[in-house]
Amino acid sequence: MTNPTITLDGRAVEFTDGETIYDVTRRVGTDVPTLCYDDRLEPFGACRLCVVELEGARNPVASCTTMAVDGMVVRTRTEGLERHRKTLVEMVVSENPRGVEIDPLRGLASQELAHLAVQYEADGSRFEGAQSGRSRPDDPNPMILRDYDHCISCYRCVRVCAEQEGDYAISVENRGFETRITTEFGGFLQDSACTFCGQCVQTCPTGALGDQRALAHADAPGDVERTRSICPYCGVGCSVDLLSKGDTLVGVQPAMDGPANQGALCVKGQFAWEWVQHPDRLKTPLVRVDGELVPATWDEALDRAAEGFRGVVERHGRHAVYAIASGRAPHESAYSVQKFVRAGFMSNHVDNCSRA
Numbered sequence: 001m002t003n004p005t006i007t008l009d010g011r012a013v014e015f016t017d018g019e020t021i022y023d024v025t026r027r028v029g030t031d032v033p034t035l036c037y038d039d040r041l042e043p044f045g046a047c048r049l050c051v052v053e054l055e056g057a058r059n060p061v062a063s064c065t066t067m068a069v070d071g072m073v074v075r076t077r078t079e080g081l082e083r084h085r086k087t088l089v090e091m092v093v094s095e096n097p098r099g100v101e102i103d104p105l106r107g108l109a110s111q112e113l114a115h116l117a118v119q120y121e122a123d124g125s126r127f128e129g130a131q132s133g134r135s136r137p138d139d140p141n142p143m144i145l146r147d148y149d150h151c152i153s154c155y156r157c158v159r160v161c162a163e164q165e166g167d168y169a170i171s172v173e174n175r176g177f178e179t180r181i182t183t184e185f186g187g188f189l190q191d192s193a194c195t196f197c198g199q200c201v202q203t204c205p206t207g208a209l210g211d212q213r214a215l216a217h218a219d220a221p222g223d224v225e226r227t228r229s230i231c232p233y234c235g236v237g238c239s240v241d242l243l244s245k246g247d248t249l250v251g252v253q254p255a256m257d258g259p260a261n262q263g264a265l266c267v268k269g270q271f272a273w274e275w276v277q278h279p280d281r282l283k284t285p286l287v288r289v290d291g292e293l294v295p296a297t298w299d300e301a302l303d304r305a306a307e308g309f310r311g312v313v314e315r316h317g318r319h320a321v322y323a324i325a326s327g328r329a330p331h332e333s334a335y336s337v338q339k340f341v342r343a344g345f346m347s348n349h350v351d352n353c354s355r356a
Contacts, residue, residue, distance in 0.1 A: 004017075004068075005070065007074065008030065021054075021061075021072070022064040022066075032052065036064075036154045036156060037050065038160065039256065041156065041159050041160060046155065048084075052075060052081070053081060054074055089122040090124065095131050132180075134148050144189060144198070147207070150208035153172070153179045157170060158170050158172055161200055165264075167197075169194035197267060198211065202254060224244070225243070229241075238261035238265055240255055240258075249274075252271075252273045309345075322347070324351050
């Protein structure tokens with residue numbers, strides 16, 4: 001039995017049940033623009049940039065909400081569609097009072113609108129006039145910039161907060177040019193249900209929401225480099241992309257393809273990275289000599305620790321040593337702790353703070 005197919009821009013493409021036209025286009029590498037789409041969210045079909053021509057349909061259809069059906073004939077790039085997309089991008093860009101610029105640190109966001117503005121040569125002048133959005137420079141939280149002058153009301157931040165995090169910390173008020181992204185009663189983020197996970201920053205296509213810590217390093221010299229790593233804060237093993245300029249860490253992004261987190265991070269994983277280059281960070285072991293902490297080599301520090309354990313056992317017996325492992329430490333660390341106590345001291349005096 002052959003798989004169902006659609007004709008996509010003149011070629012037959014197989015698909016599986018449950019795929020939308022947009023899913024198929026992405027899988028085969030056909031570029032269809034969008035501004036309201038996020039893999040983690042239910043298709044919304046609001047921006048209308050992803051519309052395609054469907055043979056037999058009276059009007060173009062949103063590819064992100066239209067299921068693929070065997071025998072469909074779909075066109076993704078026609079003169080009419082490109083005029084439609086250019087007009088939409090020009091209208092959206094016109095809401096931005098300062099224009100749209102590609103900035104790799106602008107909120108650590110995807111810069112989707114900026115790239116589309118360049119692609120369609122849209123500077124906002126064609127529909128220049130009323131603007132929506134109202135920034136909150138008075139919000140005292142030190143993590144998330146709320147620059148709603150750049151907001152295009154795509155609602156991705158509101159939806160990711162609700163659908164992915166379940167926090168419902170932000171919502172939408174009013175309509176038309178009076179549309180606002182807001183918290184309950186229009187207050188500050190820190191007074192809302194916000195957990196500062198940063199998901200709104202990551203999904204924002206314009207930089208209206210930004211990582212304030214990252215923006216503080218925007219003027220650091222050099223190009224932004226991306227390095228895949230694992231968040232060290234707990235045992236979940238969230239994949240992260242470290243953003244650096246030279247030897248300076250300038251931001252952290254969750255890896256959207258991370259098997260453990262799939263684009264999510266907690267407040268520490270997202271925002272607690274500046275300690276890496278903090279001047280007070282310890283860079284060498286310290287041991288106490290005559291009551292004062294002095295720098296030492298790792299061998300000296302480990303020997304001093306071993307002598308301390310040995311002395312306790314000699315004076316008080318092996319059961320005088322016990323260990324409590326952190327429930328937020330990686331599994332390998334928990335294993336090492338119990339092995340250290342059981343094999344090193346022949347004792348079962350080891351526990352874990354996550355034990356129920």
